[in-house]
Structures are given as C-alpha cells and as structure tokens.
Amino acid sequence: MSVLVFTENWDGKFKKLSFELVSYATKLAEMLNTSAVVLSIGPVADEELRKLGNYGAAKILNATGDGLNSLDNQSWVNIIFQVAEKVDATVLVLSNNNTGKALAPRLSVRMKAGIGAGVNGLPKSTVPFVVSKKVYSGNAFADLLIRSEKKILTLSQNSFELVEKPGTPEIENYPVSLDPGTLKTRVKEVHKQTGKILLTDAEIVVSGGRGMKSPDNWGPLIELADLLGAATACSRPVSDEGWRPHEEHTGQTGKIIAPNLYIAIGISGATQHLAGVSSSKCIVAINSDKDAPVFEAARYGIVGDAAKILPQLVEAVKEIKGK
Amino acid sequence: MRILVCISNVPDTTTRVKFVENSTKLDTGGIQWVINPWDELSLTRALELKDDPANNIQQITVAHVGLAGAEPTIRKALAIGADDALRVNADPTEAYFVALQLANVIREDPYDIILCGIESSDYNGSTVGGMLAEFLDIPSVSAVSSLNIENGEVLIDREIDGGKEKVTASMPFVAIVQKGIAKEPRIAAMRGIMMARSKTLKVTEPVSTEPMTEVLEFHMPKPHAACKFIDPEQPKQLVELLHNEAKVI
Structure with missing residues (x-):
C-alpha cells in the first residue's frame, strides 16, 4: 500500500x-x-x-x-x-x-x-x-x-x-x-509568457477594478506589484473592457487563486469576484465606496481614491524594502 | 458533424446559499436556476460554429442529467438555439454518476464533438468532462479557451501554466471548456423561445451504479474578523500593518 x-x-x-x-x-x-x-x-x-x-x-x-x-x-x-x-x-x-x-x-x-x-x-x-x-x-x-x-x-x-x-x-x-x-492529441504550437510571475503561483497579487477609472492608470499598480514581487490581476469588467488581458481576470469564471496577500484596488467585490479570491489568506481592499461588499471580505481596508492612495503605498513599500 | 453540449442546472451565481435538513441539503427556496455559465459559453461557441456553413455542422444537441424540474433550463438552451435535447431522468448526485449516464446515451448515439464546461458553479469539481471521455475511451482536451474548425481539422487553444498551446484532436473527442471560448453567452430571442416549445426533448431512464462519494454535511465559511480601516491620509500605516502584524510583506 x-x-x-x-x-x-x-x-x-x-x-x-x-x-x-x-x-x-x-x-x-x-x-x-x-x-x-x-x-x-x-x-x-x-x-x-x-x-x-x-x-x-x-x-x-x-x-x-x-x-x-x-x-x-x-x-x-x-x-x-x-x-x-x-x-x-x-x-x-x-x-x-x-x-x-x-x-x-x-x-x-x-x-x-x-x-x-x-x-x-x-x-x-x-x-x-x-x-x-x-x-x-x-x-x-x-x-x-x-x-x-x-x-x-x-x-x-x-x-x-x-x-x-x-x-x-x-x-x-x-x-x-x-x-x-x-497519440490522439497533438500540440502544434506553444506560447509562453516569460519573465512574469504567474498569477496562480504568486504569493502576493495586486488587482485592479473599474475604480481604477482608465487603463492608463495602471502604472502605479504595476509598480507596487513589482516592488512586492507580486503578480497583477483584475476584475471581470476590466478584462471585458480590454483594459487588461483576459489571463488576469480573477473570479468565479476567471482564475481562482489563494495567495497569502490579495490587494483589491477599485474592486467593489461582487459575489463572483470574491468567489475567485476568498481563499486568500489576507485581503486588502481600497475602494472609494465605504459600503462596497469587498470590505466584508477584507482584513484591512482604506476608503479612498485609488489614484491618490496608490503612489503613497508605493513610497511606503519602497521605504520598508529599503529602496 | 454533430455536437453535443452537456449542461448542468445550477443556482444563479449571485445566490447566497443556505442549507436545510441538518445542513445536508441545499435550501432551494427562492433560488433561480440557470444554465451553468461555462456550459452556456460552450453552447454559444457550438452555435457560432454552426452559423458558418463551411463547418458543416448538422446538429447541436444539449444533454442533461437531472429531474423534470430542470426542464425550464433545458428549454432555455433550446431557445438559445440547440436543435434538440436529451435528459436522463435522475438526480445528479455526483460527477461519476452524471458522467456514466452521459456516456451511456452517447454510446447509443455518438457525437463528433462533445463540449463540457470546465466546472459547475455548485460542486466545483471539474470532473464530469474528463470522466465522460474516459468512459467513452476517447481523447479529451481540458482548459480549452478557443475552438475552431479549419478544413475539417479541429484547432484548440489549451491554457497551460503561463501560456497557451495550440492542440489538434482526432474526433470524436471531449473538449472541457473555460473562459474565452465565446465572448458573451448568446441570449434567446422571442422567436427562439417560441420554437423551443416544439423542439424534441427526449427523456431516458438512468442506469444504476454504486455511489463513489456522498456529501455528509455542508458548512458555511467561518466568519472572519471585521475589516480594520486605515486613515486614507495615512496609507503608510497599511504597509506597516502588512509588514508587522499580518507579516505578509
């Protein structure tokens, strides 16, 4: 046995x-x-x-x-x-x-x-x-x-x-x-992303939703992810709008992940989104709506505008990481 | 060519589930039942393929294992555009049972392409499609995000860790389908709803088998501590808490 x-x-x-x-x-x-x-x-x-x-x-x-x-x-x-x-x-x-x-x-x-x-x-x-x-x-x-x-x-x-x-x-x-x-199935081509942390492997994930307001605002989110050694993710509306690639969509019909830290920025936290991230060990929510359901799932929260808060988080992480 | 789309009947994905009978059964009161989201996308893709005459698809059938209560969901699939439907008249107690019943009806009347959603939003097992392929001893391709037919050859995109593979499979095969296969689920038009009433929905009886698994009890997730709010003027405090208290960065 x-x-x-x-x-x-x-x-x-x-x-x-x-x-x-x-x-x-x-x-x-x-x-x-x-x-x-x-x-x-x-x-x-x-x-x-x-x-x-x-x-x-x-x-x-x-x-x-x-x-x-x-x-x-x-x-x-x-x-x-x-x-x-x-x-x-x-x-x-x-x-x-x-x-x-x-x-x-x-x-x-x-x-x-x-x-x-x-x-x-x-x-x-x-x-x-x-x-x-x-x-x-x-x-x-x-x-x-x-x-x-x-x-x-x-x-x-x-x-x-x-x-x-x-x-x-x-x-x-x-x-x-x-x-x-x-063999009854054959692989004809393989396309692999290189040099990126895979969402499913990542211990820290920084994720953006519609509250990011425009695909042009992703810069500081990506910078924060890079500083933390994190993967980037997004909510379904963001991937449906084409702001971010489909591979980043986390949620019930997208990727289901369980990182140690999930930072949800500008994501309201619909049931379907939380279904994909609820196994995360620690959830942080940053959202301008204090009644957003994401705060019910979060351990830490900030009620405020992502565009103002993100750059300050980047600076604070740089300090802690000694950069 | 004939395509079979296997569909599951699940609570609407926004349902806040509750359980009854000492937490052994789902409280079905007030639940709105829908086609499992991935199955609905599979059906949409099958219909898109049929729309192109070059693909030479004669028939799209939907198959469901479930009791008569699921018929509105099956009729909805017919209204969206499936040509006919099969229902195996049995309570879908577990994936193994469901796959066995589906295999049984497919053996009687084979299909060239069988589509299954990657999981059902109730039991989240991701198992019926693979089991079905093994029962039928035919190939399966999982995590399928695109399916095309070119000159009679089926080309499939399969998601792998950090990328995609383009795969061909010899028919008949089972494709286990995930997000990306179709953009938006197709919606039933009034004409479709009218036509669905007269389409064939064949009901067959199940074959018996020993259960492999059984749900003993459901539990709700443990409630967790309330969210700790940080002053939006002091985001630095958040970083300190993550570093010193939660110890995750």
Missing part, C-alpha cells in the same frame, strides 16, 4: 506546487501508516528529483521515454494508472491545476476511485474517508465521504504549508514506450 503523488515539471524543473503536493502526500501517508511515492513524467535531472526528497518522499519514479514532452491525457493516464497498480496506491494525489484537472477525472474512472476535487487540507478522518472541499464557488464547504476503496484527491494550489522532512529517496527510472504516432 502507498500514497502516490503525481507532480508535473516545468521544463525539467519543479516548483513550490510540487513541494506542497509531496508535503501533503507525506502527511497523508503518515495518517494511513504508509509511505509516499512520487511519480514524475518526462525528462528531469536526478538532482532536481532529489529536491522532492526534502519533503518526505520515500521513493521517486521518473517516467521517461519518447513523446512525453507534452500532455496527452490518454497516454499520461495510462502511465499513472500503471504506476498506481505497481506501487499499490490506495490514494492518488494530484494538483488541482490545469494538468491535474485534465488527468484526475479520467483516472477516477480508470481506477474506480472516488474523487475529492480541490481539497485544501488533510482528510478529517481516514476511516471513514472524509475530506472537506469548497462548494458553491467558496460560499460553502462540504464534508465529502469517499466510499470507494481507492481514492483520488486534487489539492488546491497554495493551500498546504510546506513541511520539510529531509531524506534520501530511492530514485527509479520508469521507462515508457510510447509510439508518438498513436
């Missing part, structure tokens, strides 16, 4: 998300009196794989072979399924990111495993197996009983603290023979 955790890699590198997954799987394995096995798919150097050992992985399997450079759901599901059988996985853990959402449901059918999607903590109990998950876009939580013998959990990003547990895991190569000619 084991807990199997799958992490993707990004051009051969892991990121915080991977370490969160391994920390989570290790803690879960402790609850089940077993150990955590990690599966990585695609080319990753041993030195990079060993980093996963810092968070308690007992064993690391590295699936390598032709045709694994891009995600084909069916072939990746085959690999994960075979490895789950090989290591007798009782629980499979994936991220609740794009890749995890693509693979976990298929694996649920293949493994006949009930799925707890988007969990943000360890199970409340393991016998019976009960997890808590967000429902109604964060307006409520549900205690979900997973009845099946095998289980799949997808972990929300930035919801589980890293727990260091250094060890020297066994690294095993798992060769995969995949005929690229048989």
